[in-house]
Amino acid sequence: MAKCCGDKNSQINASGPLEWFGKMIQNCFEYATQAKAKGKHIVGIMCEYTPRELIMAADALPVCLCGGSAEMIGPAEEDLPANLCPLIKSTYGYHLEKANPFLEMADLIVAETTCDGKKKMYELMNQTRPMYVLELPQKPEDSDAMAHWISELRKLRTKLQEQFDVEVTDEKIKKAITVMNRERRLRRQLAELMKSKSPPLTGRQLLEFKSNISGICADLKQYEKAIKFFKSQKTGSSKDSPVRVLMTGVPIVHGSERVLDIIESHGGLVVCMDNCTGLKPILEDVDETIEDPIVALAEKYFRLPCSVMTKNDRRMDVLRKLFAEYRPQCIVELIWQACLTYDVESYLVKKLAAEELGIPYLRIETDYSPSDSARIALRIEALFETVIERAGQSD
Amino acid sequence: MIYAGIDAGSRAIKIVVIDTKNMQVIATGLTDQGVAQDKLTSQLFENVLNDNSINRKDVAAIVATGYGRDAVSIADTTITEITCHAAGVCRLVPDARTIIDIGGQDSKLLCLDGGGKVRDFAMNDRCAAGTGRFLEVVAQRLGVELDSLGKLAAESRTPAAISSMCVVFAETEITGLLADGKAMEDIVAGVQAAIANRIVAMAGRKVDLPVIFTGGVAMVSGMEAALESALGKSITVSPDPQMTGALGAAILASRRFSKVET
Numbered sequence: 001m002a003k004c005c006g007d008k009n010s011q012i013n014a015s016g017p018l019e020w021f022g023k024m025i026q027n028c029f030e031y032a033t034q035a036k037a038k039g040k041h042i043v044g045i046m047c048e049y050t051p052r053e054l055i056m057a058a059d060a061l062p063v064c065l066c067g068g069s070a071e072m073i074g075p076a077e078e079d080l081p082a083n084l085c086p087l088i089k090s091t092y093g094y095h096l097e098k099a100n101p102f103l104e105m106a107d108l109i110v111a112e113t114t115c116d117g118k119k120k121m122y123e124l125m126n127q128t129r130p131m132y133v134l135e136l137p138q139k140p141e142d143s144d145a146m147a148h149w150i151s152e153l154r155k156l157r158t159k160l161q162e163q164f165d166v167e168v169t170d171e172k173i174k175k176a177i178t179v180m181n182r183e184r185r186l187r188r189q190l191a192e193l194m195k196s197k198s199p200p201l202t203g204r205q206l207l208e209f210k211s212n213i214s215g216i217c218a219d220l221k222q223y224e225k226a227i228k229f230f231k232s233q234k235t236g237s238s239k240d241s242p243v244r245v246l247m248t249g250v251p252i253v254h255g256s257e258r259v260l261d262i263i264e265s266h267g268g269l270v271v272c273m274d275n276c277t278g279l280k281p282i283l284e285d286v287d288e289t290i291e292d293p294i295v296a297l298a299e300k301y302f303r304l305p306c307s308v309m310t311k312n313d314r315r316m317d318v319l320r321k322l323f324a325e326y327r328p329q330c331i332v333e334l335i336w337q338a339c340l341t342y343d344v345e346s347y348l349v350k351k352l353a354a355e356e357l358g359i360p361y362l363r364i365e366t367d368y369s370p371s372d373s374a375r376i377a378l379r380i381e382a383l384f385e386t387v388i389e390r391a392g393q394s395d
Numbered sequence: 396m397i398y399a400g401i402d403a404g405s406r407a408i409k410i411v412v413i414d415t416k417n418m419q420v421i422a423t424g425l426t427d428q429g430v431a432q433d434k435l436t437s438q439l440f441e442n443v444l445n446d447n448s449i450n451r452k453d454v455a456a457i458v459a460t461g462y463g464r465d466a467v468s469i470a471d472t473t474i475t476e477i478t479c480h481a482a483g484v485c486r487l488v489p490d491a492r493t494i495i496d497i498g499g500q501d502s503k504l505l506c507l508d509g510g511g512k513v514r515d516f517a518m519n520d521r522c523a524a525g526t527g528r529f530l531e532v533v534a535q536r537l538g539v540e541l542d543s544l545g546k547l548a549a550e551s552r553t554p555a556a557i558s559s560m561c562v563v564f565a566e567t568e569i570t571g572l573l574a575d576g577k578a579m580e581d582i583v584a585g586v587q588a589a590i591a592n593r594i595v596a597m598a599g600r601k602v603d604l605p606v607i608f609t610g611g612v613a614m615v616s617g618m619e620a621a622l623e624s625a626l627g628k629s630i631t632v633s634p635d636p637q638m639t640g641a642l643g644a645a646i647l648a649s650r651r652f653s654k655v656e657t
Contacts (some may be wrong), residue, residue, distance in 0.1 A: 378475055379477075385478040386512075
C-alpha cells in the first residue's frame with residue numbers, strides 16, 4: 001500500500017524544491033552565520049505565539065529552537081524530571097550540551113508563558129542565557145486579554161530596541177508583516193495541494209517545506225517554484241488510494257517525525273496537520289490594513305488555538321473547517337508524553353470526531369524514543385482496517 | 396475452499412483452518428512461541444495439515460495476525476489482531492458488542508457496531524501491566540501454577556492492594572507483601588483485581604453488553620470473576636478464547652481472497 005508514496009518521492013526529488021528544503025538546517029546555518037558576520041543579531045524563539053515580525057523589524061533573525069532529537073533527552077534529565085514533554089527536554093538538552101548551533105549564536109531568546117513545563121524550563125535556561133519571556137494571557141474570551149497581550153508586545157518592542165540599540169519603527173514592522181504574510185500564503189498554498197483527491201505530496205514531504213528561519217528570500221522563491229511545479233503536475237490515478245489522515249495535537253519539530261512516518265508507511269496519507277508545525281500558525285495572515293502594526297500582530301497571534309487556552313473552542317472550529325476542506329477519513333491525535341493540556345483536551349477532539357464528524361479517532365501518546373514503534377504501528381494498522389471496512393460498507 | 400488463519404502471539408502460535416463449504420473449522424494447532432518464530436510457525440502449519448490429511452495445495456489463502464504476523468513467511472497477507480479478534484469472536488458470539496482480549500503482552504478493549512465491525516479500540520501502551528505476562532510473573536514468584544490462580548483468589552477474604560502497574564515493580568511489591576506475611580490467596584486476588592481495574596479504566600464509562608472475554612488469559616481461572624467485579628457487569632468467556640484471533644484471521648482470509656478470485 002505504501003508503494004505509491006515511494007513513487008512520488010522519485011518524481012519530486014527531480015524537481016529541486018524538496019532537495020533545497022532537504023538541506024534546510026545547512027541553509028539556515030549558512031544564512032545565520034553570514035548574517036551574524038554582518039552584525040545582525042540572532043533571536044531564538046520557542047513557540048508560534050512569538051511574532052517573528054517584531055524581531056525582524058529589530059533587524060534580527062528569528063530562529064526556531066524547539067528540539068526534536070531523542071539524543072538530547074538523556075542529558076536533559078540530569079536537571080529535568082523524566083516525566084516531562086520530550087520537546088521541552090530535547091530543547092533543554094541542546095542547551096546543556098551546547099549542541100544547537102543556532103542557540104549558541106543567539107543573542108537573545110524570546111519565549112512565552114505557554115505551558116507550565118516550558119515556563120519553568122526557561123528559568124533554568126535563563127541562568128546562563130539571555131531570555132525574555134512574554135506573558136501570554138490564556139483566556140481568549142476575556143475582554144481585557146487582548147489589551148494585556150498588546151502591552152506585552154509593546155514591552156517586547158522596547159526590550160528589542162534597548163538590547164540591540166535599534167529603532168523598531170512601525171514602518172519596519174509593517175515591512176516584516178508583508179514578508180511574513182507572503183511566507184504564510186505560500187506555505188498555505190502548498191498545504192492546500194493536499195485537498196486534492198490524489199495529492200501530489202506525502203504529509204512527510206509537505207512537512208519538509210519549512211525553515212527554522214522565517215523570511216529567507218531564497219526559501220520563498222523555492223516555495224513558489226514548488227507550488228508551480230506541483231500545480232503543473234498531472235495527478236495520478238487514485239487506484240489503491242491510501243487512507244486520508246488528519247493529524248492533530250502537538251507540533252512535530254525537526255527530527256521527531258516518527259509517528260507521521262509510521263502512518264505513511266502503513267497505508268496512510270497525512271493530508272492535513274493542524275498543529276504548530278502544520279497549518280495552525282499559517283491559517284490566518286496579519287491584517288495589513290490596521291493602523292497600529294502592534295495591534296495587528298497581537299490580534300493575529302493571539303488567535304492561535306493552542307491547548308493552553310481556556311476555553312479553546314477555536315481549535316474545534318478549525319478542525320471542523322479542515323475536515324470539510326481536506327476530507328480526512330480518520331483523525332490521529334499525537335500527544336507528547338506529559339503534555340497535559342493537549343492530553344486533557346484530546347477528550348474533546350475524540351468527542352468531536354465521534355459525535356459530529358463521524359470518523360474514527362486514535363490518540364497516540366508517546367515520546368521521542370522508538371521503543372513503542374511496533375505497538376503504534378499495530379494501532380495505526382487497526383485504525384486503517386476500520387476505516388477501509390467503513391469505506392467498503394458505504395460503497 | 397479452505398483457508399487458514401495464523402495468530403503468531405507473544406507466548407503461543409495458534410492456527411485455525413476452515414472450510415467455507417459449510418463454514419466449519421476443520422483443523423486447529425497450538426504451540427509455544429520461541430526464538431525461531433517463522434520456522435516454528437511453518438512446522439506447526441505442516442503438522443496441522445498432515446494430522447488432518449489436508450493437502451497444502453487446497454489451502455487457498457493464509458492470513459497471519461498477532462504481534463509476530465510480519466515474520467510469518469507462509470502468509471499471503473497480514474491483518475491486525477484487533478480486526479481478527481472481532482471477526483473471530485463475532486463468528487462464535489454474533490451479538491457481541493464489547494470484547495476484552497488479554498494476551499501474553501497485550502490487553503485490548505474493542506467496541507463493536509453490530510455485525511463484528513470495530514467502532515473503537517484501546518490497548519495498553521508501552522508496558523506489560525494488565526497482561527498475561529503479568530500473571531505469569533506473579534505465579535512464578537509465588538511458586539504456583541497459572542491454573543490454580545482462580546482457586547487461590549476465590550479463597551481470599553481481604554485482597555491485597557497492588558499499586559504498582561509495572562511488571563518489574565509489581566514483583567518487588569509482591570516480595571514485600573510476602574515478607575509482611577500477606578497470604579498468597581490475598582496477593583493473587585489483589586493482582587487479578589489490579590489487572591481487571593486496568594482494563595476497565597481503558598473502557599471509560601461506555602461498555603455495551605454483551606461483553607465477551609477472549610485471549611489466552613480468559614483461560615486463567617479467576618480473571619473472569621475479577622473483571623465482572625471491576626466492571627460491575629456480567630461478562631461471557633468466549634468459546635475457545637485462545638483461538639479467536641486465528642479463527643478471525645481464517646474467516647477474513649476467506650472473505651478477502653474469495654473476493655479477489657471472483
